[in-house]
Amino acid sequence: MILIDDKLNEKISENIYVALGSFDGMHKGHLLLIDKIINLANKNNGKSMVYTFKNHPLTIINKDKAPKILLDNKRKEEVLGNLGVDILCLKEFDEKLMKLSPEAFIENLVHEFNIKGIVVGFNYRFGYKNKGDLELLKTLSKKFDFELYIKEAYTIENEIVSSTRIRELISLGEIKKANEMLGREYVLRGEVVGGRRLGRTIGFPTANLKPLTNILIPKIGVYYTNVEVEGKIYKGITSVGNNPTVNGKNITIETNILDFNKDIYNNNIKVYFLDRIRDEKKFSSLDELKIQLEKDKKFAKNQSEKIIL
Numbered sequence: 001m002i003l004i005d006d007k008l009n010e011k012i013s014e015n016i017y018v019a020l021g022s023f024d025g026m027h028k029g030h031l032l033l034i035d036k037i038i039n040l041a042n043k044n045n046g047k048s049m050v051y052t053f054k055n056h057p058l059t060i061i062n063k064d065k066a067p068k069i070l071l072d073n074k075r076k077e078e079v080l081g082n083l084g085v086d087i088l089c090l091k092e093f094d095e096k097l098m099k100l101s102p103e104a105f106i107e108n109l110v111h112e113f114n115i116k117g118i119v120v121g122f123n124y125r126f127g128y129k130n131k132g133d134l135e136l137l138k139t140l141s142k143k144f145d146f147e148l149y150i151k152e153a154y155t156i157e158n159e160i161v162s163s164t165r166i167r168e169l170i171s172l173g174e175i176k177k178a179n180e181m182l183g184r185e186y187v188l189r190g191e192v193v194g195g196r197r198l199g200r201t202i203g204f205p206t207a208n209l210k211p212l213t214n215i216l217i218p219k220i221g222v223y224y225t226n227v228e229v230e231g232k233i234y235k236g237i238t239s240v241g242n243n244p245t246v247n248g249k250n251i252t253i254e255t256n257i258l259d260f261n262k263d264i265y266n267n268n269i270k271v272y273f274l275d276r277i278r279d280e281k282k283f284s285s286l287d288e289l290k291i292q293l294e295k296d297k298k299f300a301k302n303q304s305e306k307i308i309l
């Protein structure tokens, strides 16, 4: 897949079939659009493209309302590449872009690329103050001579799948439902950093993830996870919380990996969230915590491994 970061040096001359939107999470609704651009590109001997932004538009429009995101750009690139998309265009969303009128946004796009088809969803809006709607896009498709394809809403149990809803579910700890909408397991990835090394004293060493700044963290609590370390998958029990038993202050994401005892400080791992086990509790001693951790471990042992590499 070709990645276009901002200014591209060489002109892409092929016919382009492009999907437009933010695409945070690359959920099942988004995949409808991706399927469509790939099919169109194949059928018409053109290239499929996802045109999106490096930063979430709300980071510029209204910083306080900008959400923690589901998928960083690196991962988005990976997912789209694996799906077979030809080109990913990641534009910096800045004041200038924000102030483009809906017409100008589309006009710029068709001038930059040889756009033959645009694919959007039922609720797509675009341009300054989100003023552009599907009616306007239909008019522009005639003016600029491209085909317009509008995908119907993808729903699960009558609920429209959206990035916003998935973020809400993850924040509520409803990880299974979020995963269903995503079409894959929610994953946090990062470097393993040192903790206070108390866990090992009760037989539960933990791999602590380096604090994540932009990425959405599931609701405080304990989860059944699968952990990818050096290309292998292990079961895990992961605590997201501030460890009240040991008077912790910051939120940490720490995982006891089952049947594993290697030193993995500084390694990059992936923690796939599969199910919520329980709320976080303040125990009166480490011994009591240990009894609970044995139960959490039993829960994990009874689950199947879901992630297959």
Ligand SMILES: Cc1cc2nc3c(=O)[nH]c(=O)nc-3n(C[C@H](O)[C@H](O)[C@H](O)COP(=O)(O)O)c2cc1C
Pocket: 195, 196, 197, 198, 199, 200, 204, 206, 208, 222, 223, 237, 238, 239, 242, 243, 244, 245, 246, 254, 255, 256, 279, 280, 281, 282, 283, 289, 293, 296
């Ligand atoms: C699966 C799991 C569940 C946990 N549950 C709790 C909990 O309910 N309450 C709590 O205070 N700490 C909980 N902890 C955090 C422990 O207090 C913490 O792992 C321990 O203090 C070790 O910290 P360290 O990694 O800094 O050594 C949990 C840890 C794990 C791995």
Ligand SMILES: Nc1ncnc2c1ncn2[C@@H]1O[C@H](COP(=O)(O)OP(=O)(O)OP(=O)(O)O)[C@@H](O)[C@H]1O
Pocket: 020, 021, 022, 023, 024, 028, 029, 030, 032, 033, 119, 120, 121, 122, 123, 124, 151, 152, 153, 154, 155, 160, 161, 162, 163, 164, 165
């Ligand atoms: N459930 C869905 N079914 C079909 N198309 C969708 C669905 N969700 C989003 N789309 C389309 O995918 C593109 C990207 O949308 P966008 O990034 O705004 O996703 P979203 O899930 O609606 O996000 P948000 O919750 O932030 O509004 C848009 O063209 C949008 O209309």
